[in-house]
Amino acid sequence: MPEGNFNLHGNAISQISEKMGIPAKYLRELSAGDAWQKQLCATILNEHSGWTERTRVLIRAVGMEVRGVLSDSYRRLNSVDILTAFIREAGGQGAVVSDAYMNDTKVWCETILPTPIEIPTRKNGTVIIFAGARFSTSDYGNGSVDMRSFLLNGACLNGMVRESVMRQVHLGGRLPDSLSLSQKTYELDTQTTVSAVSDLTKGLYSKDTIMQKAIEIQGASEIDVDFDKELKNLVQKGALLKNEGHEVEKLLMNNNPDDGVTGGATLWKLTQGITAFAREQQPERCRELHEISGQLMNRVKVN
Template sequence: MEAIAVTGEQTLQQGLNEVVMNKVQKMIDGKRVGVEATMERLINEGKIAQDYIAPLGVELKRNDHSPVITFNGEGSLTMNMPDGQFSLHANAIGQLADRMGIPQRYLRTLAGGAEWQIALAATMLNEHSGWTQRSRVLVRTVGTQVRGVLSDSYRRLNSVEILTAFVQEAAQQGAVISDAYMNDTKVWAETILPQPLVIPTAKNGDVVIFAGARFSTSDYGDGAVDMRSFLLNGACLNGMVRESVMKQVHLGSKLPDNLRLSQETYALDTKTTVSAVKDLTSGLFSKDTLMQKAYEIQGASEMEVDLNHELNRLTSNGSLLKSEGSEVQKILMRNDPEDGVQGGATLWKLTQAITAHARELTPERSRELHEISGQLMNRVKITA
């Protein structure tokens, strides 16, 4: 493989250096408001979040079919608990469906439908609840909305502390936060080193990459604490993430009925996770990691593939929607370096076409495509 130039002005032509770095800096500046809004939302929702331990289902052995938790379908699907009535987020509806053996997609469709469908969703939940063996669940709310119905062994973590630790450790490594996004159930943050790697490839020209790390987590069972290498193509701002280096499931010992008794465990679990995040973040910015990712890009550029066959496979297995596959194919046919797509029909070219299309999608789906393209890179085997 060809030698890789690692950062520094002497490794780049001055013009290319300025153009690419200015483009990336402009992107970072444009994302700043969104990054600040993400952090503010995470903090503010943390202040009004509340946890409850509640019994779901009934004591079948006692022939008692009067569940503590019931559901109402008048106007919208709600959950009735001793602490009050709460609206149900789609994420919580899906979790309830799984617990009660109801097809998740069907129940979520009913809950978001017409009045009769919402009423039917409530009836189904009440009926299933009356014949489901009682179990303790952790109900996580934000204000008057239930966002998650989780195991009573769910490890509660302080996401503000953990995300802050990630950003601070990345800064210690010389990185800057390039983007962040939060929806109702999950938060993501990406960081990059401001100086690029210039990677000469066999069949796809010189690739200018800004390397970094991505962090994500969910307080509502919509994904584990996760960290991955993050790669940003400087020419087109396509993003990609590689395999997870930390996929920490939120499961531990059973929570007590009085959650105040678990505050010490809450603080200790958070402290342990913060420590792991710091160590892993440091590792993701190490020279060895950066060189490994560079060699993987070179390997992907040497791997010729049948692009049509690959796209058919990705749409057939559900990784890409058919409409997404068609758009990726159009990008490949344009063969525009502004999309990060140039040169021969290689695995690297395919990954860049996928991430180029990701720029047009929602923040959630865009990040899913970053992961799909990163999974394709697993085919590249680098020998020491």
């Protein structure tokens, strides 16, 4: 660890807060505030540090900025190799990269088959989608290695992701202080993950998987919902902010086919209202809304 004064990224502050039992939102606000707030933040951290049980941690820094304060058993995988395996396998299935985004602590990549699929529904007309897969990972504890089915509405480019097929958390057993692993061990761990990602990507592009997603869309179009009740419930659960709920409601009421929102008041239309709203949001929030929309599809029972 080099000598010097390090800055703390918001992600690292949240992780420190969790380890020390301090409300993360409060600490992040202090750290980004005026001079007196930053001093209070430092005082709180120092005071808690003096009384918190001592544990060994892994510090991940870029330059002089700490971006992650993690368990010492955090799996040090090579994200470049894993992401490359995902893109290579998707390309082998005939898919192309449709979008990607990287911030300070996380990376996402969406891939789709370039041939549209037409899905007739009884209450929401013919839905045109591009089927694909999304990969995401973080080297700083801001999410695990994750892969999901990705659906892109061809009429409006609304995106949606379904349940994770690789809920692989970066943690193993806690290591004793006397043990250090070789670089070779870390490389082998990465190779195992690369192999799993390749296999799962191939599965997400299988005909059976794509057919199942088409059937789910038809099923969601058969489920009638009360938009007002559904949106209030999402706000109460914290999935949507109050103003977000209002904006989604406006899109649903406008019933504009260009937003992918048309036909009866169904579960499918609700998901498209959320993803239509997501198009204008920041990249991180956009992808969170894709997941929220996809979770609603879990109500569809496919035989």
